[in-house]
Amino acid sequence: MPPLNVLMVTSDANILRQGTAARSIIEEYSRLAKRLVVIVINRGSDHYQPQKVSDSLWIFPTNAQLWFLAPWIAHRIARRELFFQGKLQVDLLSAHDPLLAGLTAFLIARSFQKPLNIVIEENIFSSHYEESSILNEVRSYFGRVVLRRASSVLAASENIRASLADISAAVADRTIVAPTFIDVDSFQREPVKVNLAAKYPQFKYILLTSAPLSPSQNLSLAISAFRTIDTQYPHAGLIIVGEGSQRKKLALLAAQLGVGGKVIFEKWNANMNSYYKTAHVVLFTSRNEEYGQSISAAAACGAAIVSTRIGMAPAIIEHGISGFLCDASDPACFITSVMKMIKDPALRERIKVNVAQFLEKHVGTSREESLSRLRESWNKAVEHDLHSANAVFGAR
Template identity: 30%
Template sequence: MRILVIGSDRKMFDESSAVAQRQIDYAGISNNLDIVVFSASSLQLKTTKLSENVVVYPSNSFSRWLYIFDAFRVSRKLSKPDLVSVQDPFESGLAGYVMGKYFGVPLQVQIHTDLMSSFFFRDSLLNKIRFYIAKFIIPCAKSIRVVSQRIKKSLLAVYPKISESIIQVLPVYMDFEKIRSAQIDVDLHKKYPQFKSIILMASRLTKEKNIDLAVDAMVEVVKKFPNTGLIIVGNGSERERLGWRVEGLGLQKNVIFEGWNNDLASYYKTAELFLLTSNYDGYAMTIVESLTAGTPVVMSNVGCAGEVVVDGQNGLIFPVGDLDRLVGCITKMLSDPELRNGIKLGAQKMVWQTNKDEYLRLYRRSWETTLG
């Protein structure tokens, strides 16, 4: 089975990254994996051979407006695949649709974000355009892989003619045992001894993550719990603006930004709670990682909320954008050790996933469904 994958995750060129390692695993259940990644020519990325049967090709585009054209240019030079798999139903979806027609092979669409959320549509002009691209691409797919039941339900509601049998719910694989058994190399309380309680966030600092809401909540939280710290791990386009906002609110002693850290297990295990404030999310892997580490979570009603996180059992869920409810959830968690311990026990009991071999079997089945 030869698979042509089209996407935009440039971490695939980093052989040590988790996403690159996943592609190598996927190649073990196929004969060949050719991956074309949207990339600017200024990045000077080179064709990378991850293993004997996995090769990653950059589009090397002069402009993002040429991504689709350049993906076609690169892909048509490759051997004919058995199917085309795209990592989103947007720009990648369009490129994959064209390549599927060019080679005369079926299309698999993967969906990692909740594109049917009204917050997704309102987020930007680009998202509005992407929404309408997806409305064209999704019905053209022979099979669809989504990362949460939330996305599956929203697709079936919007596209009633799509057969439920072609939609497979399969989150990104996670090595739970690695997180559970990880040693604590960095204790947040030793690193930041000024804080009695530590709230952790780990996220791209982008608009849809709504970090502003967390910062606004801290204004109220520190009034009741002045020795509370919010540690935000991540990078992104909003970093500088958020820093100025924190200073403007006089929270620079309570809100600390760190760059991205690939090994978050120690952070999860030494924080009092993990916080997610996204306006929309496909799954929210950091939430599942936190639960695996035994850390109570407070999250907006997105992604795996209601599916993995059950309100009051292994976390607390608040409505998207609701500042008062968020403040209430945080203060409730910090002020009630018994509740926090109960939720922590719930977190340790609730998280589960198939082992790696079973996961790869399910992943291969998604390709077989595409082939019909």
């Protein structure tokens, strides 16, 4: 099949910023298409202008002041920029999550009768995700609604495809599994926008963790371990980035352990790569699964990682060489691992270099495969739509 004209919808505002890893990835995607038009669902407070990156890549921000206006604004952009000669001049819609971006792409696809492709990197249909908060349960429900209407799906793992099979065997049949494309060089080149040392000058050593504030992420382990670390390194601080149902419970735990003033909670933001680069140690404490591609992103940024044996961690972390692996039930391992890297800056720096190299070696052979599978997924969406149309025509 010849290269396609693709309209992509995404919620990753970093695509709007030159020099970011997300921007580099989208430029790679544009080389697969005849023309790639990207609509980015971003906050109105971060106002951007439309960008022509190349003849084959255009990027349009929604600049939506209210999130629920984004689908309407995106639909208006699609009609204004791409509708002429009586039809929308694209071959398919592609969304890089099944939530707000997926819903937006679905509404545009339905309005203009175009096939829909959905990319899923995080398993929002797992029991751990759905049980973490009421909001996540609602998100999972709407994700299911969107996926049932997708012409094709690209999933980051077999685990996600297994969850899709529980939704519908037909959805699973339309799903292609591909390793996530991680351009380590792009992460390395991305400039630091927020330096945690400058943001929190009261801390000499900064520990960081980022995850939904839910029971499955086991963040109480990070706080409990930090309490012991604080007895040896009283100028250390713990930054927890995330939102969820356990926010008050975790803050209370920190206060009860006497470290309430040194445990800082932040909401999700677009500067996580800068956070990974400027933290002294990054912790991942989940009992069951990696949140999104957080471990891969941290490794690509060259973070010193202490993690449970989840997601990408066992593949790229060799204990004591490129990070530290601990059981979710072993706080002593977290404590000693963090203390080793605080006490020995040279060890910490070696680990930061090694983990990026281990990740690059692990994903290096998957780069072309990932791009090939994405193209295959686009083609599958178009072919599915043609077959469905032919079946309807034949029935008549």
